[in-house]
Amino acid sequence: MKRLVLIDGSSYLFRAFHALPPLTNADGEPTGALFGVVNMLRATLKEQPDCVAFVLDASGPTFRDELYPEYKANRPPMPEDLRAQIDPMIAIVQALGFPLLRVPGVEADDVIGTLALQAAEAGMEVTISTSDKDFAQLVRPGIALVNTMSGSRLDSDEAVIAKFGVRPDQIIDYLAIMGDSVDNVPGVEKWGPKTTAKWLVEHDSLDGICANADAIKGKAGEHFRAAMSRLPLNRQLVTIKTDVALDAGPDTLALRERDADSLRGLYARYGFNQALKELDAVTGEPAAAAAGKSAVSTPAPDSALASPGQYKAVLTSSQLQALLDELQGAGQFAFDTETDSLDPLQANLVGLSFCVHPGEAVYIPLAHDYPGAPPQLEMAATLAALKPVLEDPQRRKLGQHGKYDLHVLGRHGIDVQGYDDDTMLQSFVLNSTASRHDMDSLAKRYLGYDTIKYADVAGKGAKQIPFSHVALDDATRYAAEDADITLRLYRVLSAQLASQPALENVYRSIEMPLVQVLRRIEGNGVRIDMDELRRQSADLSKRMLAAQQKATELAGRSFNLDSLKQLQALLFDELGLPALVKTPKGQPSTNEEALEAIADQHELPRVILEYRGLAKLRSTYTDKLPEMINPDTGRVHTSYHQAGAATGRLSSSDPNLQNIPIRTDDGRRIRQAFVAPPGRKLIACDYSQIELRIMAHLSDDPGLVRAFESGADVHKATAAEVFGKSIDQVSGNERRAAKAINFGLMYGMSAFGLARQLGIGRGEAQDYIALYFSRYPGVRDFMERTRQQAREQGYVETVFGRRLYLEYIHKGTAGQKAGAERAAINAPMQGTAADIIKRAMIDVDGWLAAHRDRALMIMQVHDELVFEADQDFVDVLVAEVVQRMSSAAQLNVPLVVDTGVGDNWDQAH
Template sequence: MSQDPRILVDASSFLYRAFHALPDLRAPDNLPTGAIYGVANMLRRLQKEHPSDEIIVVFDAPGGTFRDQIYAEYKAQRPPMPEELRVQVPLLHAWITAMGLPLIIAPGVEADDVIGTLARQAPADQSVLIITGDKDMTQLVNARVLLIDTMKGVSTDMSEVEARFGVAPERIADFLALTGDKADNIPGVPGVGAKTAAKWLAQYGDLTGILAHADEIGGKVGEALRAAMDFLPRSRALATIRCDVMLPDADYRRRPADATTLRRLAQRLGFHAWLKDLPAVDTDTAPPPAGGAIDRGGYRAITTVPALEALLADLKRATLVALDTETTDLDPLRAELVGISCAWQAEGNHQAIYIPLGHRDDSPQLDRDIVLAVLRPWLEDPRAAKIAQNAKFDWRVFWAQGIQPMGLLRDTLLESYVLDSSRNGHDLDSLAERYLQHQNIRYEEVAGKGKSARSFADVPVAEALPYAAEDADVCLRLDAHLWPRCAAEAGLRRVLTEIEMPLVLVLARMETAGVKVDRGQLETLSAELATEMANAEQKAFNAAGQTFNLNSPKQIQEILFDKMRLPVLKTTPGGQPSTSEGVLAQLAVHAPLPRWILDYRSMAKLKNTYADALPQMIHPGTGRVHTHFQQAVAATGRLASSDPNLQNIPVRSEQGRRIRQAFVAEPGYWLVSADYSQIELRIMAHLSRDARLLQAFAEGQDIHAATAAEVFNLAPEAVDGAARRAAKAINFGLIYGQTPYGLSQQLGIDQAAARRYMDRYFERYPGVLAYMERTRALAKTQGYVETLFGRRLYVPEIRSSNPARRNYAERAAINAPMQGTAADLIKRAMIAVDAWLQEAPERGRMILQVHDELILEVPEAGLEAAQSALREHMEGVAELAVPLLVGLGVGKNWDEAHG
């Protein structure tokens, strides 16, 4: 062949495959983009592999074709295109056109027939590559036509067709007429499979020959053939790809790409990683960010008192101001204030300024005390509405300067989080790209990174100005984009304004307060853990019959699976035997070595993460550890903590208790712990309205014992500890979507018994089963579920054709309303308790929140009042169909208080 090949892309087949195969991808405005990404990415690869070739993209046209006239039931079983796919099609067409690729959509003609015709029309000296995964296309294969399935990396020539189907390409339509095609709803001969069809075609030549000799074929299959004879010619006509359809004359050569449109679409769809591969375009033709173009050249530095006073007047007139601080450190307790930036809307234009305060260059700057004195009245005015990105940090920075800012209205980080908590990246740079199609100046661009990193105080004012002012400017623009979307949905508005925003300053106060840690206890525990680790290590060596590195998965694999021949229960993505915690726990049934490895790992984690690390985190000025609470991490709304992470301290192990014992009260103070009792089961009772669950909670029954009596058919007095533990596993397992296999592993029983327990549970608690089925259906319909307070949790994978992804999404849909509602309840409780504490600061302070537990540090004289207030506010935070119960504990350390 003398020419580059003609490449014909069956885009319709790839459209559906990409939609079902890829994880849920979303544009900044939540538009689904997985199908666009999959097809566009495939075309991008084709272009790179065939830079000078003829690439023609073909889609099915909406509406009927000639096949519908042949057979009204053709493809009748197919559901309509899912709405989440339908909305992607126009943008995908726009992307393909902007790539410069010819796009053909022929009304009344299927893509297969267009491709067949274009393959036939190719010059005799030109080869043809058909990019498809459709088996029907195999009938087009010949000496110069090759099929390629790019998703599977498989190519099909004439020999491959014969090897796969047992017939030559020109007999594929006859073959499909005989076997039928479920995908297209083409009837075949009942009972005739691939082997029989291939045998008949080899014997009689083609379908016409088979029909001519139908009387010679005996048995039931012969009867079925003769019964289908009248329809078989129609089946063949349906299965035959036409290669003679009328197509308009067109130039199928590739055109230059429209870089401006591609960049605009990439930003619109959130395909930011592709932007670097696209040619740069004139910024005058690029779409401006929301709110007008960002003009960094218009940013001003405030360096004189008159300019500062004029700024104050502007701020007082503004209806909304975005506020940001620049500091020397990400820890507000260590940070020095270097500058303040503000942005506001004035006379239809965005104004943004930067006030340098602590830069070490020779640029003119105002005295920090003078600036803060001038701005204090506005900062502390509750009527002066302010927004920020991660306001908790900025407010703590101002507190350290002796200023108590008021008027915090919204936080763009939380607006983004409330809109879609399942999405990663709520930082300002990510939000600017996602929602404004704008790339911020990166911190590393002005302050450097690695060995060349410098303090922001060492950045010259001229370089700091555009970076700092842009942060405030972008924050203001983001709020204009995000707030209307939150406000338009009553549930989202409620979550943002009644839960997340009021919680910001509650968490800021908790972070500032910190918690006292006993350094001596931790050092003693570290030494003890080192000894116990050495003992566990020696026992592991004895069990293995050799020394080895307990921190090396490779060496553990060799001993457990090569030397000891223990069963391989799971493999890593790389195909190696897994040595994960779950696998080792199961292997511990077969041999003692996995248990010693687990014990060693557990103690090493506690030693490294807490016993050794916590003393290094004690702030020299306060003598306390100050964790950072993060609101915008968990999809369910639960808080996270970092530096240190206090959410993962083991609850049940003795070593975990020893860690908690090191968290102590100041002299003269006590720690008070308040913990919601069985909160998620109570939420399940409320959501499901199951009569037995409601009755059990209303009567104050032990819910696990009550479940044991129901599931195991026991009298209440006959429920022992083992039955209660099993029932507890069932109760919580079902909430988390546990399978019979998972329950069998947890209880040490076979799957059949686990299935019987689960079936009996649902028989006794039918309301729970009804809730689960109702929730699955709702999630499948709308793509998300909601908590009791309106928090939205998206589960797009619930429509996936991949069973594993779909099952995971179904479990998440059932569990998310319970976990999310529990998160909302504890947050609302924190807001209420904090308000009580702020009425009289001598009452104490809230210092920790872990899962469903709040911990206060209160003076001894206020113990009784604190316990009473905790119970009142936590139990009264919402009206459920069952009572909320709070367990209280008091102690000199966290472990004593936790009880």
């Protein structure tokens, strides 16, 4: 059987341009998109198809413009860097021998659609090479879609259904309803992929949905009915034409003989070293003979990135000017700062490093003050010279954990703009669990490169010296290497992200925009009432002393409550309590879980737990927070970590805001010390039961969805459903049981765990779970479906495409596998919740830009955002924030935001 490959050239050119780094050749000509397309063409040639065509859009209007004059009206003009790569691309396509097709009056999609159907009807096996979802309407026996960049393949009804939720013959209606913002085809408002697929599955077609439009309840129905009149036109616009009059049929599209001389010149000119080597291997001619003076100086992305670099110190004005000229001419560069502190809001700058080309980097020392240190450039003048390029949004910057560097430079008067890439976040999005995401670990993992460690140049422990005392030669090697390795890592990681569009979208649309948002939140800080904390510390100390005295009475002797060894001897040897939890070495444990397990057998474990809780609050918060107040701002500034929790949740440190207890009186008292300044209020905006709402969305269980849509107490509604009662008849214990099941299932709670939480027998708990699943079968199906996906793929995904890889889903002990399955259930919900609040933060921060004198976003804690605002601006802020948080995702159930206002954080709850 003959094979025909139809290449959607327009799709791949745009995809490669936006996915790959902004590469240039030695003459500064852009090559990034060209590089992606050439690699795709080389891969196609290796498959040796019988017939092939490279199809591009022709210039001029098409029949769709006549149908709808606004078609593609919103498209911005083509970037000049992309336009410059079209002619070279065409030259390479033709030199490779690919037939090139451009037909006026129609789009490339229509040409491909026509040829695909003609070829399939003639018995040929057709592959459409594209990243455009519209082509899914053509999938049928003999026609498959392959995305060369992501490696995905759609070749059956089942594959299309798995990706879109509908059959190939429903894709046209699916696209008509969804619309296409890129082509300026408006769809049904707030009908996302899941909603569209749901109604098409129920009514089979757009016509079927229209016939039953009055039966669609709520906002979904209102939005659909409002859009019905334009949907027939949408359907015409998204339908790929399959009857275009063509001069040539599919059997005439044989690959022509390549023009090796032209190819060699083109490859050499644009720096495609690997393609050049491949060509020479085929033709038997050396690359150097043809390359001549056109050979590039910038290494191609597929060159080795593990060799040592060449680094220089910038010590004179002329060297600085040469660097500035290079940075001004660069499309992108990596940078790093060296300082005297780990706290970016108090750190003083010691020097900066820059890298434009992998393997070549410089270090600008500014404050090395050891005896005999050579003269260095004056700091103020140097920063003034660097400020324009660092603040120019057109000069793209990248870093490794760059939020720190943005803070440091901001403290020194430079507001960095154009910070577009961060290798720590690239690694985290690619696989949050694969390794640590610090530079040393990433260099070893992705480059096979052992970096110079800080201790190698500054020493460690008591003998460690500040970086300003590090000898300049050592400092240059260490600091310049940081910038160099960052750029090398970027070359590797960006290519990996480009091959996985869903992950790249998480990185581009969520993680990178969030960097500047978190920088502002951290910089804003929060005001602390030190007098209130002193009072709380005194009270906690008294209560700790009372707990110690009580423990001594119960033990019958004095002992050190902070000594694990003494506790082990007292609890398990003297009192004879059972050791229900063991340490990894097999010793009786005295951790919180172990003490909770025996707290019903003796009063002493409960008193020890009380003592520990009080001690932790005092040492972590009431004693510690006053020490963390920044002397320059008078506020406490936490640090948020984007590459911490594997699910994408933000964590924080110094102080850890996420761990302040919310359900205890003492935790709420600590929140009373977080206060608004005079004339202002604190406002807390908190998602209500967001993970449970996400479970309702992911499972699409009608009962659970209905419970949220009703707006009633969801736990009461669940109890009413499970126990077959009206909401008014639900008892407190029944609501408690329903709540425990609702939340417990998300964390993989067993019948044993539920029994212990509710204080009931295991059999009764198992009956509760069975009854729950009988009422909510969609939840059970979702959980099983997710476990199966985890076993098949090794990972699960959030609504937005973030992945959590599960290391132990196929290996390890039975306990590790069970833990991986529990994580598989919880991660899509917890990860989606993390994505949602991050999207909300980005949106809210954008709105706040015009109101920063009236209001600030000052904290993010779990599912809550906290603001500080002028009293007369509170109502405006609440309305805007609630609207933005509620619309941060389109779920099958409403996103509800609870708000509170007060003089302190506790009052705002």
